[in-house]
Each structure stands twice: as C-alpha cells, then as structure tokens.
Amino acid sequence: MASSRSTHTPASAGGTTLPSRSGRSTGGEAGDAARAAAQAPVMACSHLSLNVNGMPVSTEIEPRLLLVQLLRERLHLTGTHVGCDTGQCGACTVHMNGRAVKSCTLLALQAQGAEVTTIEGIAPAGGGLHPMQAAFHEHHGLQCGFCTPGMVMNAIDLVRTQPNLTEADVRSGLDGNLCRCTGYHNIVKAVLAGAGAMKGQS
Amino acid sequence: MYAFDYARPESLKEAASALRRNADARLLAGGQSLVPALRLRLSRPPLLIDLAAIGELSGIRVENNVISIGAMTRHADVAASREVQRTIPALGRLAAGIGDRQVRNQGTLGGSLANADPGADYPAAVLGLGATVVTNKRAIAADKFFLGLFETALKPGEIILRVDFPQPLRAGYAKFRQPASRFALAGAFVCDTTSGVRVAVTGAGPCAFRAKRMEKLLAKDFTPKAIEKILLPADDLNSDLHAAADYRAHLITVMAQRAVAQAATV
Numbered sequence: 001m002a003s004s005r006s007t008h009t010p011a012s013a014g015g016t017t018l019p020s021r022s023g024r025s026t027g028g029e030a031g032d033a034a035r036a037a038a039q040a041p042v043m044a045c046s047h048l049s050l051n052v053n054g055m056p057v058s059t060e061i062e063p064r065l066l067l068v069q070l071l072r073e074r075l076h077l078t079g080t081h082v083g084c085d086t087g088q089c090g091a092c093t094v095h096m097n098g099r100a101v102k103s104c105t106l107l108a109l110q111a112q113g114a115e116v117t118t119i120e121g122i123a124p125a126g127g128g129l130h131p132m133q134a135a136f137h138e139h140h141g142l143q144c145g146f147c148t149p150g151m152v153m154n155a156i157d158l159v160r161t162q163p164n165l166t167e168a169d170v171r172s173g174l175d176g177n178l179c180r181c182t183g184y185h186n187i188v189k190a191v192l193a194g195a196g197a198m199k200g201q202s
Numbered sequence: 203m204y205a206f207d208y209a210r211p212e213s214l215k216e217a218a219s220a221l222r223r224n225a226d227a228r229l230l231a232g233g234q235s236l237v238p239a240l241r242l243r244l245s246r247p248p249l250l251i252d253l254a255a256i257g258e259l260s261g262i263r264v265e266n267n268v269i270s271i272g273a274m275t276r277h278a279d280v281a282a283s284r285e286v287q288r289t290i291p292a293l294g295r296l297a298a299g300i301g302d303r304q305v306r307n308q309g310t311l312g313g314s315l316a317n318a319d320p321g322a323d324y325p326a327a328v329l330g331l332g333a334t335v336v337t338n339k340r341a342i343a344a345d346k347f348f349l350g351l352f353e354t355a356l357k358p359g360e361i362i363l364r365v366d367f368p369q370p371l372r373a374g375y376a377k378f379r380q381p382a383s384r385f386a387l388a389g390a391f392v393c394d395t396t397s398g399v400r401v402a403v404t405g406a407g408p409c410a411f412r413a414k415r416m417e418k419l420l421a422k423d424f425t426p427k428a429i430e431k432i433l434l435p436a437d438d439l440n441s442d443l444h445a446a447a448d449y450r451a452h453l454i455t456v457m458a459q460r461a462v463a464q465a466a467t468v
Contacts, residue, residue: 176302
C-alpha cells in the first residue's frame with residue numbers, strides 16, 4: 001500500500017491527471033498506470049505540520065499515508081516497528097500528545113499539530129537511557145527486541161496515568177502489546193522496576 | 203488503501219456542509235475501526251471528514267441526573283472521568299474494558315455508535331441505560347437507534363453530537379471477551395431504574411438488542427437467580443469461528459447474571 005505513493009504523487013502534485021500531464025501516447029505498464037490514475041479521483045496532497053521528538057516537521061503528504069509510514073519512511077525513524085500491521089500487536093506504539101497510540105492505525109493527518117514522541121525521543125538529551133529502557137535492559141525484558149519499542153512507549157504512558165502500578169495493572173495495561181519471545185514475565189518485572197525508577201526521577 | 207480526499211473542519215457547521223456537498227463522504231472520529239477498514243479496502247470513501255478539530259464534540263457534563271458525553275470523547279477519558287464513576291460507574295468500567303489502552307486513547311463514543319459493530323461495548327450501555335443519541339438534526343432514542351449489522355438510524359448528513367445517559371438506580375456490565383479482538387462474544391448491560399429494568403445484549407446478535415423476558419423477571423426480583431433458567435433462542439444469534447449461536451445464547455444468560463450481581467453490589 002505504501003508503494004502506491006510514487007505512482008500517485010505525479011498525478012496529484014499537479015492537480016491534474018497523468019495523461020494530460022504527459023501529453024504523449026502511453027502503452028503497456030505506463031498506459032495501465034495512466035488509465036488507473038484517470039479513473040481514480042485526483043487526490044490533492046495535504047499539508048501536515050507536527051512536532052516529532054520536539055522537532056518541527058512540515059510536509060506535503062497523501063491523505064492515506066499512515067503515521068507509522070511518515071515516521072519510518074519519510075523521517076527514517078525506524079525504531080517504531082510494524083508488527084501485525086492490523087492494530088493488534090502494539091509494536092508501532094508511539095505517543096501522540098503524551099498518550100500511547102498505535103501508529104499503524106492512524107492516518108498521519110490525524111496527528112496534525114500534535115506532539116509525537118517515538119522511541120528515539122525518550123532518552124535524555126545528554127545520553128544514556130530512559131529509566132524504562134534501562135529497566136528493560138536490567139531485567140532482560142526482551143529477547144528478539146522487535147516488540148520492545150512499543151512495549152516501552154506503552155509502559156511509559158501507563159506509568160504516567162497510573163503511578164502506583166500493581167503487577168495486575170501492568171499485565172492488563174500491556175494488553176495491547178504482544179511479545180512472541182519472553183512469555184511476558186520479565187517485561188512485567190521491567191515495567192514495575194521502570195515505574196519505580198520514573199517515580200524516583202520526578 | 204484506496205486514495206481519498208481529507209478535510210479537517212474546525213466547526214460543526216463546516217463539517218455538516220462538507221457532508222452535504224459530498225453524499226459518499228465518511229466521518230472520521232478516532233478511526234480505530236475506520237482506518238483498519240480503509241486499509242483492508244473494505245471501505246472506499248472519496249472524502250474523509252475528520253471531526254478531531256471540533257472542540258465542542260468532546261467533553262463530559264452532568265446536569266439534572268443526566269450525564270452527557272460528547273461524541274468525540276475518547277474511551278480513556280470516559281473511563282477516567284470522576285463524574286462518570288460517580289453517576290454511572292458501570293459505564294466507566296465498560297469504557298475501561300474496550301479494546302486495549304492504545305485503542306481507548308484514540309477511539310470515541312460517537313465513532314463506536316455510528317459504526318455499530320455487533321461486538322462493540324458502547325451499544326449495550328446506550329441501549330441498556332435508555333440513553334438518547336443527539337445529532338445535528340434530532341434526538342434519537344436508543345431503542346430506535348440500532349437497526350442491524352453495522353446499521354443505525356443515522357441518515358445521510360447526520361452527525362452525532364453527544365449521548366445523554368440518564369442516571370440509573372444501579373447498573374452493571376459484563377462481557378465475555380474474544381481475547382484477540384477484545385470485542386464481546388456476548389455482553390450484557392443491566393440497568394435498574396424507577397421505571398423498570400432494562401437488559402441490553404451486545405456481541406450476540408447482528409446489533410445490540412434488549413432481552414425483555416429477563417427484564418420482566420428482574421423487575422420482580424433483581425437477583426442473578428431470577429434469570430438463571432432463561433435461555434434466549436439461538437436462531438437469530440451470530441455464529442462464527444469463535445462461538446456458535448447456542449454457545450452465545452448460553453453466554454448471554456451468564457453475562458446478564460454477572461451484570462446483575464455487579465449492579466447489586468454498587
């Protein structure tokens with residue numbers, strides 16, 4: 001679905017359809033593309049402004065671009081992962097205005113004017129790890145690491161909304177994040193430790 | 203995803219006029235069902251009208267024992283609301299059990315109702331509490347709102363503004379959750395009011411419906427035991443790979459009993 005972007009951009013950027021732009025006869029693949037573009041509604045690109053990890057981003061995008069595609073493919077912030085791609089696994093979790101959301105189930109335009117934070121944006125500026133990252137490291141809260149960015153982002157938001165977490169709170173709070181390696185045991189330990197460390201910090 | 207145009211109106215008036223101009227446009231609330239449907243190419247709207255910038259559609263207000271919740275209010279905000287916990291705690295618990303926390307941070311009351319997924323939680327509360335769905339055109343009683351599978355009484359051009367929930371004497375909600383999708387295989391919202399008992403079932407039929415036989419029995423005796431022998435006919439219930447219709451029929455009674463027990467302890 002992301003790959004269709006390049007075929008649509010020329011048509012939409014000029015606000016006109018491909019055949020009239022190119023002005024030459026088309027055949028084969030190019031002809032198919034031109035016919036498809038002529039049939040499809042001509043999509044204007046929309047302007048998107050937001051802050052990502054504190055940096056202003058201002059860009060023209062197709063409305064169907066997902067937030068996770070903007071982050072990974074345009075801004076090259078590949079720490080946010082795409083796991084299931086259907087909103088189930090939570091690997092794509094980022095913060096939008098401080099709240100954990102699934103960036104594969106959001107249009108980038110839904111983040112208009114928002115503060116978006118990804119896993120790349122949580123560590124302190126001077127270096128080192130965020131306390132939650134450090135706790136995952138310390139308590140071996142990962143094996144392959146694929147789910148970890150989403151786990152850490154959801155865990156940080158969980159601690160912010162429920163500072164006094166119990167083990168049961170952590171298990172239910174991480175309901176939207178799947179891990180296929182650890183059996184969750186060390187992830188829960190890491191989040192509880194990370195919660196304690198975040199409290200000590202604030 | 204098919205290509206579409208996108209509009210982000212800042213006022214209700216603008217949104218309504220965009221909707222009037224484009225009959226096939228779809229309203230985008232939190233997008234937690236619509237965005238996945240677009241991604242699967244199950245939906246092909248020419249235009250999405252995002253309601254996120256219309257401030258007046260969000261918020262929770264209590265007045266004269268009626269709690270009004272704006273259509274764009276997120277599930278997480280309903281779950282965390284002191285007003286909701288004070289007036290209708292079962293509604294807060296229901297909101298806290300929708301999807302997972304990332305979904306609750308984004309999904310909205312109005313989006314859930316307009317979508318009318320057969321397994322969604324909110325329809326049970328709206329129907330069970332006898333709430334009123336207020337749109338830009340009219341007020342729709344819950345009993346007239348849910349018409350079928352993903353089908354509501356909403357007409358073209360209509361936008362849900364808020365839902366008015368009357369405060370009950372007591373209420374409870376229990377669901378049996380499909381663990382992957384987190385939707386209800388069957389859920390029951392039970393509500394006791396001065397004018398009678400209401401029992402609304404979700405997850406089991408094409409849309410939320412009332413279990414009137416249970417209501418009559420509970421009106422006389424508001425205990426789980428009063429409805430233990432009721433088994434709804436499975437003929438009209440959903441059957442899928444997660445649960446057969448007769449299993450759902452059984453679950454409805456169990457969930458309704460749990461909801462009564464929960465309501466009785468409040």
